[in-house]
Amino acid sequence: MALLIPALLTAFHVAAQGPVEIGSRRELFVDRHLIGELTNAELRLEKPLDRGVVLRLDQPWEGAFSGYFTVIHDGPRYRMYYRCLPRAGSDGAAPESTCYAESADGIRWTKPELNLYDVHGTRRNNAILAANPPFSHNFAPFLDTRPGVPAGERYKALGGTVRSGLVAFVSADGIRWRKLREEPVLPAADRTRYDSQNVAFWSQSEQRYVCYFRVFKQHADGKRYRWVARTTSRDFLSWEPETAMEFPGAPPEHLYTNQTSPYFRAPHLYVSIAARFLPGRQVLSEEEARAIHVDPGYFKDCSDAVLFTTRGGNVYDRTFLESYLRPGLGINNWVSRTNYPAWNVVQTGPEEMSFYVNRDYGQPTAHVARYSMRLDGFASLHAGYAGGAMTTKPLVFRGGEMAINFSTSAAGSIVVRILEPGGALLAESAETIGDAISRVVRWKDGAAVAKLAGRPVRLHFVLKDADLYSFRFAEPGAAAMVSLPGTGPVRAGAELREPGPKQLYPIQ
Numbered sequence: 001m002a003l004l005i006p007a008l009l010t011a012f013h014v015a016a017q018g019p020v021e022i023g024s025r026r027e028l029f030v031d032r033h034l035i036g037e038l039t040n041a042e043l044r045l046e047k048p049l050d051r052g053v054v055l056r057l058d059q060p061w062e063g064a065f066s067g068y069f070t071v072i073h074d075g076p077r078y079r080m081y082y083r084c085l086p087r088a089g090s091d092g093a094a095p096e097s098t099c100y101a102e103s104a105d106g107i108r109w110t111k112p113e114l115n116l117y118d119v120h121g122t123r124r125n126n127a128i129l130a131a132n133p134p135f136s137h138n139f140a141p142f143l144d145t146r147p148g149v150p151a152g153e154r155y156k157a158l159g160g161t162v163r164s165g166l167v168a169f170v171s172a173d174g175i176r177w178r179k180l181r182e183e184p185v186l187p188a189a190d191r192t193r194y195d196s197q198n199v200a201f202w203s204q205s206e207q208r209y210v211c212y213f214r215v216f217k218q219h220a221d222g223k224r225y226r227w228v229a230r231t232t233s234r235d236f237l238s239w240e241p242e243t244a245m246e247f248p249g250a251p252p253e254h255l256y257t258n259q260t261s262p263y264f265r266a267p268h269l270y271v272s273i274a275a276r277f278l279p280g281r282q283v284l285s286e287e288e289a290r291a292i293h294v295d296p297g298y299f300k301d302c303s304d305a306v307l308f309t310t311r312g313g314n315v316y317d318r319t320f321l322e323s324y325l326r327p328g329l330g331i332n333n334w335v336s337r338t339n340y341p342a343w344n345v346v347q348t349g350p351e352e353m354s355f356y357v358n359r360d361y362g363q364p365t366a367h368v369a370r371y372s373m374r375l376d377g378f379a380s381l382h383a384g385y386a387g388g389a390m391t392t393k394p395l396v397f398r399g400g401e402m403a404i405n406f407s408t409s410a411a412g413s414i415v416v417r418i419l420e421p422g423g424a425l426l427a428e429s430a431e432t433i434g435d436a437i438s439r440v441v442r443w444k445d446g447a448a449v450a451k452l453a454g455r456p457v458r459l460h461f462v463l464k465d466a467d468l469y470s471f472r473f474a475e476p477g478a479a480a481m482v483s484l485p486g487t488g489p490v491r492a493g494a495e496l497r498e499p500g501p502k503q504l505y506p507i508q
Contacts, residue, residue, distance in 0.1 A: 018394075019393070019394035019395050019396050019421075019456040020033070020034060020392075020393055020394070020395040020396070021395070021396050022034070022395050022396065022397050022473070023396075023397065023398045023473075024397070024398045024399045024472065024473050024474040024475070024478075025266060025268055025472065026265055026266040026376070026470050026471070026472040027266070027470060027471055027472065028263070028266060028269060028376050028378065028379070028469065028470045029043055029379055029380055029381040029468060029469060029470065030043075030269070030271070030307070030309050030317075030319065030378050030379045031043075031309050031317040031319045032317075032319060033311065033317070034392045034393055034395060035390060035392065035393070036390075036391045036392050036393045036458065037390065037391045038388070038389075038390050039388055039389045039390070040383060040384075040386060040387065040388035040389070041381060041382065041383040041388030041389060041390050041463060042381075042382055042383075042388075043319055043320075043379055043380070043381060043382070044379060044380050044381075044382040044467070045307065045320040045322060045324060045378075045379050046373060046374075046377050046378060046379055046380060048324070048325060048355070048371035048372060048373050049371060049372050049373070050328070050369065050371055051107075051354070051369070051370040051371060051372050052369060052370065053359075053367045053368070053369055054107065054108075054109050054356065054368055054369065054370045055080070055101055055109050055111075055367060055368040056366075056367045057084075057366040057367055057368070059084075059111070059125070059126075060086065060120045060121075061084050061086065061097060061099070061119040061120035061122075061125055061127065062084045062085075062086065062099060062366075063084070063085060063086030063087065063366065064086065064087075064088075064295065064360075064361070064362050064363055064364060064366045065083075065085040065086065065087065065088050065089075065295075065361070065362065065366075066082055066083055066084050066085055066099075066358075066366060067082065067083050067085070067337070067340065067358055067361065068082060068083050068137075068138045068139075068140065068196070068197040068257070068340075069081070069082040069340075069342035069343065069356060069358055069368060070082070070140050070141055070142075070197075070199075070342060070343045070344065071106075071342050071343065071344045071346055071355075071356055072141065072142065072143050072174070072344060072346075073106065073264075073344075073346040073347065074143050074174070076104065077102055077103070077104065078102060078103040078104070078105070078106045078109075078346060079100065079101075079102055079141075079174055080100065080101040080102070080103070080109065080342070080356070080368075081098060081099070081100055081128070081139065081140075081141050082098070082099055082101075082342075082368075083096055083097075083098060083099075083136055083137060083138065083139070084096070084097045084098070084099040084119070084127065084136075085097075086120070088295055088297060088298070088362070091134065091137050091161050091162075091195055092133050092134020092135075092136075092137040092160075092161040092163070092164070093133060093134075093137075094131070094133050096133065096134075096136040096137055097117065097119045097127045097129060097130035097131075097136050098127065098128055098129035098130070098135075098136040098139040098159075099111070099125070099126045099127050099128070100112070100114070100126050100127070100128045100174075100175065101126065105348060106346055106347075106348035106354055106370075107348055107354075107370065111126040112126055113125065113126065114126055114127065114128065114175065116128060116130075116175075116176070117129070117130035117131060118130070118131075128174075128175055128176070128177060129159075129177055134159075134160060134161045134163065134164050135159035135160060135164075135167060135169070136159065137159070137160075137161055137195075138159060138160070138161070138194075138195075138196060138197050138198060139157055139158075139159040139169070140157055140158055140159065140197050140198055140199050140200070140343065141155055141156065141157035141169075141171070141174065142155070142156055142157065142199070142200060142201045142202075143155060143174075144156050144202050145201075145202050145204065146202040146209075149202075151172055152170065152171075152172045153170040153171075153172075153180075154171070154172055154173075154174075155170065155171040155172070155173070155174045155177075156168065156169065156170050156171075156180075156200070156236060157169040157170075157171075157177065158185075158186075158198050158199075158200050158211065159198075160184060160186075160188075160194055160198075161194055161195055162188055162190075162191045162192070162193055162194055162195050163188060164184060164188060165184030165185075165186050165187040165188040165189075165194065166184055166185060166186040166194055166198055166211075166213070167179060167180075167182075167183075167184045167185065168180040168181065168185045168236060168237070180236070180237070181237070185233075185236065185237055185238075185239060186198075186211070186213075186231070186239055192215055192216040193213060193214065193215050193229075194213055194214065195214060196213075196214040196226075196256055196257050197214075197257045197259070197343060198211060198212070198213040198214070199211065199212050199213075199258065199259065199260060199261065199343050200212075200236075201261055201262060203232075203262065203267075203312070204262065204267045204268070205262075205267060205268040205311075205312060206232065206312050208232045208233060208234055209232060209233040209234070209235075209236050210230060210231075210232050210312075211230060211231050211232070211233070211239065212228055212229070212230045212245075212258050212260045213228070213229060213230075213231075213242075214226060214227070214228065214229075214255075214256070214257070214258070215227050215228070215229045215242075215244065217244055217252075219252045221252065223252070225252045225253065225254050225255075226254040226255055226256055226277060227244060227245070227255060228244075228245040228255055228258045228260075228316070229242040229243060229244045229245060230242065230243055230245060230314060231243070243314040244314065245310075245314050245315070245316050246314055246315050246316065247308070247315075247316050247318050248315065248317075249318070250318040250321060251321070253276055253306075254276065254277040254278065254279060255274050255275065255276060255277070255306075256274075256275040256276070256277040256303065256337070256340065257274060257275045257340055257341070257343075258272050258274045259272050259273050259274055259275075259341055259342070259343045259344075260272040260274075260310065261343060261344050261345070263345065264345070264346070264347065265375065265376060265470075266376075266470075268311060268312075269309060269311060270309060270310045270311070270312070271307070271309050271345060271378065272307065272308050272309065272310070272316070273305050273306075273307055273324060273325070273341040273345070273355055274305065274306055274307075274308065274341070275303055275304075275305060275339065275340040275341060276303060276304055276305065276306045276323070277301065277303045277337075278301060278302050278303060279301050280300065280301060281301060281302050282299070282300045282301070282302070283302050283331070283334040284299045284331055284334060284335065288331050289335075291331075292331060292332050292335075292363055292365075293363060293364050294332075294335050294362045294363045295362040295363075297336075297362075298335055298336040298337060298361065298362035299335045299336055299362070300336060301335075301336035301337070302327065302334050302335070302336065303327075303336070303337060303338065303339050303340065304323045304324075304325055304326055304327055304339050305323065305324050305325035305339060305340075305341050305357070306318070306320070306321075306322075306323060306324050307320055307324040307378060307379070308320075319379070320379065324378075325339065325341070325357065325371065327339050332359075332360050332363060332365065333359065333360075335360075335361060335362055335363070336361070336362065337361045337362065338358065338359055338360060338361035338362070339357060339358070339359065340357065340358045340361070341355055341356070341357050341358075342355060342356040342357065342358065342368070347375065348370075348372065350437075351374055351375055351437050352372050352373070352374065352375065353372065353373055353374075353375055353377075354370050354371060354372045354373075355370075355371055356368050356369065356370055356371070357369050357370075357371060374405075374437065374469065375405065375437050375469075376405045376437075376469040376470040377405075377469050379469075380407075380467035380468060380469050381461065381463065381467065381468040381469075382463070382466070382467050382468075383463035383464060383465070383466060384465060385409075385411070385412075385464065385465045386464075387462070387463065387464040388462075388463055388464075389460065389461060389462045389463065390460070390461045390463075391419070391458055391459070391460045391461075392458050392459045392460075393458070394421045394456045394457070394458055395456070395457065395458070395459070396453075396454060396455065396456055396457070397452075397453055397457070397473040398453050398454065398473060398474075399450070399453055399473040399474040399475045399476075399478070400448065400449055400450030400453065400473075400475060400476050401440055401441075401449070401450075401473065401474055401475065401476045401477070401478070402416065402440070402441040402449060402471060402472070402473050403438045403439060403440050403441065403471065403472055403474070404416070404432065404436075404438075404439055404441060404468060404470070404471045405436070405437050405438060405439075405468070405469040405470040405471070406432065406434075406435070406436065406439065406466060406467065406468045406469065407434075407435040407466065407467045407469075408432075408433050408434060408435065408464070408465060408466040408467075409465040409466070410433075411464070411465055412433065412463070412464045412465030412466040413431040413432065413433050413463075413464050413465075413466065414431070414432045414433075414461060414462070414463050414464075414466050414468060415428065415429055415430075415431055415432070415461070415462040416428070416429040416432075416441055416459060416460070416461055416462075417429070417459070417460040417461075417462070418449060418452055418457050418458075418459060418460075419457060419458040419459070419460055420457065420458075421456050421457065421458060423458075426447075426452055426457065427443050427444075427447040427449055427452065428443070428444050428447070429441045429442060429443050429444065430442045430443070430444055449473075453473070459471075
């Protein structure tokens with residue numbers, strides 16, 4: 001395979017721009033940000049696994065039109081927020097309330113009886129905001145990770161519609177909320193904004209608050225599309241002028257919710273599992289609609305979920321145009337405004353992360369389902385049995401140890417080479433075989449890669465019947481650490497005993 005290296009490099013030579021500074025960040029294969037050349041290899045979108053129903057929207061104050069879900073993982077507790085609405089109505093109407101569920105593991109959820117608001121004739125409910133229209137229409141909380149944030153503002157949220165603009169709320173505990181101020185922080189400008197889930201967070205990489213929200217945009221084909229814009233703020237009160245997001249090379253499509261958030265294992269990378277909406281694309285007949293008791297106004301469209309990413313700024317990367325989550329079997333999944341993903345991906349096990357999806361919208365069976373993936377496993381660098389390779393653009397790393405998240409067959413393998421930008425071999429690994437969330441790469445001849453840190457190099461991955469999900473350079477001992485829910489970092493290869501009889505989670 002060594003003979004391939006010069007041939008690969010002559011295809012693109014050294015880029016005119018400077019090397020990409022990756023430092024000790026974890027890098028995922030969800031885009032072509034680092035890819036210089038692929039030979040008999042590809043970026044492959046992974047498929048999440050259906051883990052079934054986790055929350056049924058079966059209380060009188062919840063119902064068929066509950067939506068705009070948010071999931072937050074905060075230490076030992078997972079929190080879920082959502083609009084409760086038994087019957088269809090205008091956006092921001094008085095019957096809407098914001099409800100809350102919680103979990104210790106992200107898998108088994110309960111609805112606590114909070115007794116905060118009278119909703120649907122009772123205070124014995126799980127509402128955390130009610131009788132305050134229009135803010136329950138799309139109330140979207142987040143955990144503010146900005147250093148020095150006041151304890152009483154640890155949780156923040158935006159809520160509002162095209163008429164009200166977006167009003168900021170804060171909370172110390174995620175349960176009891178107050179307005180940060182009466183006036184909207186993002187005033188209503190026209191009637192094409194804010195009428196879906198408006199998501200905001202503190203960006204560690206950009207050192208500011210970022211908000212992504214729904215707009216409509218006219219495109220060259222003459223059609224108006226549901227689109228995404230973004231704005232930023234230093235203090236969550238004063239926001240910069242909005243900028244429409246761009247999708248270079250991708251066809252325009254209706255994006256109902258964008259669900260953009262920093263990936264928790266690589267916060268410089270924002271991941272969106274977005275709702276793609278196909279207005280007027282009717283699948284069900286009138287008879288089929290009656291059979292599942294869907295609201296008559298909610299079966300003449302369909303939707304699924306797509307995956308895209310951004311590293312800040314006004315550009316999304318849609319490396320994958322195909323669906324990330326198909327509607328699937330059952331006519332109940334092919335109605336209007338179902339299959340909308342909740343905001344945020346969270347870790348739900350030593351090797352697993354999950355996202356949640358609003359199912360059976362407009363139907364008596366409305367519920368939330370959980371889908372799981374391996375950590376970092378949105379997509380992979382993949383090569384088949386015949387073998388393939390990928391060479392990165394010039395990059396600069398920091399640290400003396402490299403760990404990879406990978407999977408091979410029994411006959412497969414991954415070899416990593418570190419090259420000079422011009423192609424000369426600097427270090428080569430032994431074959432890595434197996435399946436692990438974090439495996440430290442072992443170098444032939446005892447090569448010390450720490451000596452290569454801080455200088456421009458290329459990485460050359462040789463794969464056979466293998467998938468590579470991510471890699472990371474770090475100081476020795478740090479690259480292979482795996483963070484577990486409610487536990488903190490654990491050295492790869494260790495065993496962790498979780499609460500419960502004989503419940504062992506091996507970490508590889």
